[in-house]
Amino acid sequence: MKIEKTSAQTPVVIDDVSDKTDVVESKPAPSSQQTKSNHPTAQIQLLNLAKNFGLDGGLRPADKQMPIEDRSERRERFNHLRRQQNMEKIVEKSLHYCSSSDVGDRADPDWFDSFVELAERVSNPTMQELWAKILAGEITRPGSYSLKALQAFKNLSLHDAKLFGKACSLAVKDVSKKNIRIISGCYQQPGLFNILDKQRELHVGLSQFGFSYGEVLTLADHHLLFAQETELYSLNKGEEVALKYNGQPLVLTARKNNCVVKFYKFTPIGAELAQLISDKPDEQFLQHLKAQLSYHFTCTS
DSSP, X not given: OEEEEEOTTOOOEXXXXXXXXXXXXXXXOOOTTOOOOSSOOHHHHHHHXXXXXXXXXXXXXXXXXXXXXXXXXXXXXXXXXXXXXXXXXXXXXXXXXXXXXOOSSOOOHHHHHHHHHHHTXXXXXXXXXXXHHHHHXXXXXXXXXXXXXXXXXXXXXXXXXXXXXXXXXXXEEOXXXXXXXXXXXXXXXXXTTTTTOTTSXXXXXXXXXXXXXXXXXXXXXXXXXXXXXXXXXXXOTTOEEEEEEXXXXXXXXXXXXXXXXXXXXXXXXXXXXXXXXXXXXOHHHHHHHHHHHTTTEEEEO
């Protein structure tokens, strides 16, 4: 593609229908102080997207434009081919996650049809990898991923997916692995002897590890995390709760009576999608978590 620079008032025009199109780009002349950049301009990026999605027809000179009906059919053909290619890549990636052992239950064809409808527009390789894991997980164990979970996952951007991965790296699970929580702090219920204790209530510095309350709200908007803090039942001295932090055992034993752990809880949809994320413990966070809880709990792992 040949790029010609003209004055700032010159509109963007595509001169030819072929791939060797001459493009006239409106761009102000660079000053002597400006440095050259290898990054394409916003106009060039938009032109490339328009071309890839079959929406560049209206940018050509009027005498070289295809009829709009033909342009519409051309765009539909591009869309179908792109979606077909996306799904073939996802299926190919999914095979690597499927075991060769026998599966007792058959996957639901209706679920698969819904899966295709939601996943076929995904072209980002990282997101395709996650969709492939969902497909393999459902084929291996039907019922692992609900249609609600698929719909929620479809609405995640790559940034949101990475944020969800961060949340999973900070979370603990109970023995059943159904309840997933991010511990946010602990306290001892107020009484006559501790009302003036400055360490009666302690907080885990989640924001120090890239997970502020703004991130909590973002995941709550996607129905992956509850925005409101909740509490574990009150523990008396010597009582314990067994958890797992990214595959590592973590046992909290109360040092005093009436000790409570606070946390943000994953929604049922969030707990389903957390199966996609491999265990990746953050040792620095684990040490911080133990230190913050140690005034009220003995933490063993």
